[in-house]
Amino acid sequence: MWCQRLAWLLQGWRGSTGHRWPWLPRGPGPILAAPARCHPTGPASPHCAWQLHPDYLELRYGSTVMRLDFVWLRDHCRSASCYNTKTNQRSLDTASVDLAIQPQAVRVDETTLFLTWPDGHVTRYGLEWLVRNSYEGQKQQVMHPRILWNAEIYRQAQVPSIDCQSFLETDEGLKEFLQNFLLYGIAFVENVTPTKEDTEILAKRISIIRETIYGRMWYFTSDFSRGDTAYTKLALDRHTDTTYFQEPCGIQVFHCLKHEGTGGRTLLVDGFHAAEQVLRQAPEHFELLAKVPLKHEYVENVGGCHNHMIGVGPVLNVYPWNNELYLIRYNNYDRAVINTVPHDVVRRWYQAHRALTAELRRPDNELWVKLKPGKVLFVDNWRVLHGREAFTGYRQLCGCYLTRDDVLNTARLLGLQA
Numbered sequence: 001m002w003c004q005r006l007a008w009l010l011q012g013w014r015g016s017t018g019h020r021w022p023w024l025p026r027g028p029g030p031i032l033a034a035p036a037r038c039h040p041t042g043p044a045s046p047h048c049a050w051q052l053h054p055d056y057l058e059l060r061y062g063s064t065v066m067r068l069d070f071v072w073l074r075d076h077c078r079s080a081s082c083y084n085t086k087t088n089q090r091s092l093d094t095a096s097v098d099l100a101i102q103p104q105a106v107r108v109d110e111t112t113l114f115l116t117w118p119d120g121h122v123t124r125y126g127l128e129w130l131v132r133n134s135y136e137g138q139k140q141q142v143m144h145p146r147i148l149w150n151a152e153i154y155r156q157a158q159v160p161s162i163d164c165q166s167f168l169e170t171d172e173g174l175k176e177f178l179q180n181f182l183l184y185g186i187a188f189v190e191n192v193t194p195t196k197e198d199t200e201i202l203a204k205r206i207s208i209i210r211e212t213i214y215g216r217m218w219y220f221t222s223d224f225s226r227g228d229t230a231y232t233k234l235a236l237d238r239h240t241d242t243t244y245f246q247e248p249c250g251i252q253v254f255h256c257l258k259h260e261g262t263g264g265r266t267l268l269v270d271g272f273h274a275a276e277q278v279l280r281q282a283p284e285h286f287e288l289l290a291k292v293p294l295k296h297e298y299v300e301n302v303g304g305c306h307n308h309m310i311g312v313g314p315v316l317n318v319y320p321w322n323n324e325l326y327l328i329r330y331n332n333y334d335r336a337v338i339n340t341v342p343h344d345v346v347r348r349w350y351q352a353h354r355a356l357t358a359e360l361r362r363p364d365n366e367l368w369v370k371l372k373p374g375k376v377l378f379v380d381n382w383r384v385l386h387g388r389e390a391f392t393g394y395r396q397l398c399g400c401y402l403t404r405d406d407v408l409n410t411a412r413l414l415g416l417q418a
Contacts, residue, residue, distance in 0.1 A: 048108055048127060057106065059113065061127045066134040070101050073115060076133075077123040139322050145417055146383075147183045148273040151367045154184065161188035161375065168205055175414045178206065182411060182418055185380035186268055192255065194373035196398040199255045202376055206410045207402035210249055212242070213300075213307050219398045233392065238269045238360055238385040239331040242401070243296035244309040248329060250404025252379045252386070254397060256371035261393015266377070268367040269385045271328040274359035275316055278352075285352035290316040292349050295336035296329065310336070315356065327382040330360070360385065371397075378402075 050059045057068045074097050075090075077083065082092040105116040113125040131137045149157070159180050166173030167189050181187035192198055200217050203209055209216055242248045254266070279286040291314060298309040317327035338346060359365065368389075371377060379386055382404065411418035 048110075050106065050108055050113075052103075052106065055102075057103075057115075059108075059127075059130065061131055064131050064134070064136055064140070066130060066136045068130070068134060070103065071097055071099055073103075073123065073125075074101055074117060076125075077121075078125075079121070079123060081121075082123075135321060142322070142324055143319060143326065144182065144324075146185070146272065148276055149184060149270050149367075150273060150362075150365045152364065154270075154367055157184075159184060159187075161190040164189055164191045164193075164202065167202070171414060174205065174410075175416065178407075178411045178414065178416055178418075181378055181380065181407075182416060185270060185272070185383040187378045189376045189378070190374060192374050192376050194255065194257045196255075196257070199253065199376060199398050200400070203253050203400050203402060207251065207406035210401040210403045212245075212249065212401060213305075213309070217398060217400045219396075221394065221396050233390060233395075235390040236267075236388040237332065238267055238387040239333060240271070240329060240385055241331075241381050242311070243329045243331040244298040244311045244334050246311045246313075248311065248327070249381050249401035251402040251407055252381045253399040253402065254371060254377040254379065254386075255373075255375075255399055256395070256397050257373055258396040259372075259391070259393065261391055261395060263389050264391030264395055265368045265370050265389045267385075267387035267389070268369065268379070269360055269365050269387075270383065271330060271360065271385050272325055272383050274356060274362075274365060275325055275328060277359045278356050282352075282355055285355045286316065288345075288349055288352045289356060290314055290318050292345065293340050294329075294338060295340065296331060296334045297336035298334055312340075315353070328385070330356070330385060 048059070048061045050057060052058075053067075055070055057070070057073065059066045059068060075092065075094050077092065078085075082090070084091050101117065103115040104118055105114075107114040108127075111127055113127060113130065115123045115125075117123065132141075147153075147157070160176075162173050162177040162180075167177055177187050177189065189202060192202055196217055196219055200209070240248060241252055256264075275286065275289075278289075293312055293314055296311045298307060300307040311329075313327075313329050315329055316325060317329070318325050338349070341349065369377070381401075408418040
């Protein structure tokens with residue numbers, strides 16, 4: 001409401017130097033000696049005005065009103081003595097900054113904020129940099145641009161598979177693959193030699209392979225060689241993997257090397273699309289699923305494999321400053337006993353979980369694909385749920401998990417937002 005009132009009042013402002021903002025609220029205690037002034041900018045530049053408060057600077061640039069704490073402004077100084085531009089690391093000792101610090105002088109021109117501190121040090125900030133990096137600016141941005149989809153949306157998008165040679169040998173092919181992966185959470189590479197070794201070469205093109213209790217490159221059939229339903233011929237309901245890790249694996253790679261039989265199609269569901277529907281229809285359910293921590297557990301005693309893994313976290317994980325969903329942890333097979341919340345929350349959690357499950361199980365959200373030798377599937381395990389229909393005959397798959405940080409690192413180095 002205050003921002004709306006400010007915008008309305010500013011419509012009639014003509015911005016001459018020396019005119020204060022009398023309508024801006026003042027904090028308790030005296031205002032700093034420097035008067036609050038509006039500073040006009042060039043005709044083509046966004047309007048800019050500022051006001052000092054006891055412990056922060058209020059700065060309007062364009063349509064963004066920022067409140068910048070003085071300690072924050074001193075800590076993020078990019079001068080040569082405070083920041084090493086060669087290593088892109090802070091040189092300033094944050095613990096040395098006076099927590100009651102106030103600038104002695106403030107000046108703003110068309111593009112830059114200047115602050116002079118009590119010791120004479122001058123800090124300069126580009127106004128565009130402040131908009132991008134302030135809390136208010138970040139609230140208006142998304143960390144990871146995405147296209148949410150159901151089966152029809154994905155089919156109509158006609159997202160192309162990337163040829164193996166282009167993927168391995170050109171930055172253009174790799175960049176197109178990663179752009180598809182970042183937007184949709186799934187991507188395919190085709191014309192891959194159907195061996196575990198060639199699948200490993202493919203995976204290493206974008207990331208370090210994450211070694212887990214299943215090894216580095218896993219290779220399985222329906223022989224129940226591990227204590228997991230995946231090592232059977234049974235159907236698997238939609239789920240994300242390794243929910244029982246404290247940090248679930250980020251990306252999963254699947255390559256069907258051989259299948260002599262029927263069935264076995266792979267199910268893919270955009271978990272973020274389903275969560276978005278829950279948020280629209282029942283925001284209280286979304287909020288509960290994002291707050292209640294759950295335990296997921298994997299206990300294995302088969303042959304020489306003995307493991308007991310426990311991971312803790314909510315079903316939905318969001319960035320607190322903009323409520324952007326970044327991880328869904330959904331696996332009804334591996335969810336442990338719910339003992340992390342009191343009884344008066346448990347029933348409400350089940351209702352919220354039921355609402356999400358209903359969306360995940362909507363037939364129009366189900367994308368079914370038949371994995372064949374030579375076509376490799378990459379899945380964002382933090383977003384897209386996968387499953388499988390029952391099958392007959394001999395079916396042989398290989399794959400691995402990739403470290404999420406390294407995939408995103410590769411994307412950023414190619415100029416993508418990730």
